[in-house]
Amino acid sequence: MNGIAFGVHLPLIRFDGSHRHSREQILSFAERAENLGYDSLSVNDHVVFTASWLDAVATLAAVAGTTSKIKLGTSILNIVIRNPIVAARTLSTIDILSSGRLIAGVGPGSSKKDYDVCGIPYEDRWKRFDEALQILQTFWNTKSGTPGLVNFDGIHYKMENVSIEPQPVQKPHPPVYIGSWGSRAGLKRVAKYGDGWMASAYNITPEKFKERWKTLLSYRRSNSKDTESFQNSMMSMFGYIDNDKEKVHKMVKNILSPALGRPPEDLEDLLLFGSVDHCKNKIDTLCNVGVKRIHFWPIWDFNEQIEIFSKEIASNY
Numbered sequence: 001m002n003g004i005a006f007g008v009h010l011p012l013i014r015f016d017g018s019h020r021h022s023r024e025q026i027l028s029f030a031e032r033a034e035n036l037g038y039d040s041l042s043v044n045d046h047v048v049f050t051a052s053w054l055d056a057v058a059t060l061a062a063v064a065g066t067t068s069k070i071k072l073g074t075s076i077l078n079i080v081i082r083n084p085i086v087a088a089r090t091l092s093t094i095d096i097l098s099s100g101r102l103i104a105g106v107g108p109g110s111s112k113k114d115y116d117v118c119g120i121p122y123e124d125r126w127k128r129f130d131e132a133l134q135i136l137q138t139f140w141n142t143k144s145g146t147p148g149l150v151n152f153d154g155i156h157y158k159m160e161n162v163s164i165e166p167q168p169v170q171k172p173h174p175p176v177y178i179g180s181w182g183s184r185a186g187l188k189r190v191a192k193y194g195d196g197w198m199a200s201a202y203n204i205t206p207e208k209f210k211e212r213w214k215t216l217l218s219y220r221r222s223n224s225k226d227t228e229s230f231q232n233s234m235m236s237m238f239g240y241i242d243n244d245k246e247k248v249h250k251m252v253k254n255i256l257s258p259a260l261g262r263p264p265e266d267l268e269d270l271l272l273f274g275s276v277d278h279c280k281n282k283i284d285t286l287c288n289v290g291v292k293r294i295h296f297w298p299i300w301d302f303n304e305q306i307e308i309f310s311k312e313i314a315s316n317y
Contacts, residue, residue, distance in 0.1 A: 040073050080115075131154040133193040136176065202270050234294045238271045
């Protein structure tokens with residue numbers, strides 16, 4: 001069980017229905033996470049949602065300026081609705097502002113509402129996403145053609161003699177992790193274009209993860225791609241750590257379940273809710289099925305919870 005890393009999600013969402021976001025809340029959380037030794041911070045992306053949600057990219061840019069060591073990730077950034085060309089520049093900029101600490105987690109998202117408000121057909125998302133991944137590679141892996149300029153002639157996206165500047169700090173580019181719930185088509189896409197897989201903690205069981213990870217590595221090998229350096233992360237690992245079972249039940253039932261539209265029993269079973277020992281057992285299980293990084297997302301008492309997780313759970317690994 002050696003080698004697992006722990007990250008945290010920035011508290012962009014006000015699960016309680018309030019709108020009390022603040023600069024102090026976000027920056028103090030980021031600084032505390034870095035001081036506690038977490039591997040990475042990540043931001044999730046939605047255009048519209050049932051609860052108040054800070055913009056992912058703007059928040060990550062602010063955090064880049066107040067931290068110096070911790071990795072910064074998007075988990076995921078919807079590069080379809082944000083436009084892949086714009087997204088490539090945005091991600092390059094974040095890598096520059098953070099002095100090369102970006103993990104570029106990307107995907108097409110799963111919210112039809114996001115597509116509707118952006119005027120993009122939801123049914124086109126996968127074809128657009130495939131082109132978006134190719135554009136990201138084109139921007140970050142230019143080896144021929146006019147120096148500093150790229151062309152792309154797709155069905156959904158086209159560009160001619162577009163500057164690839166600015167380039168990210170990391171060479172050849174920041175690691176690209178692709179979000180997938182684990183479908184075979186999704187895993188083939190991850191294997192072909194990604195440097196790692198972002199799995200969704202509340203959409204996959206440990207048993208399914210083990211099976212899908214084995215399948216994904218076989219796809220990598222069939223594409224003659226490296227498997228040793230290939231990574232995975234278990235994202236959106238919501239949780240609340242407390243020995244008071246009734247308090248934990250209420251947290252899941254009253255806060256997380258309404259926000260996600262999932263039965264509280266399922267969420268409590270899959271995610272990090274419960275006592276320290278109970279949560280450690282869940283992490284042991286994830287380690288044993290091949291999970292390499294877990295991103296904890298407390299739904300309440302944000303700073304207090306990441307301190308408990310760091311000192312009483314992560315320190316054991």
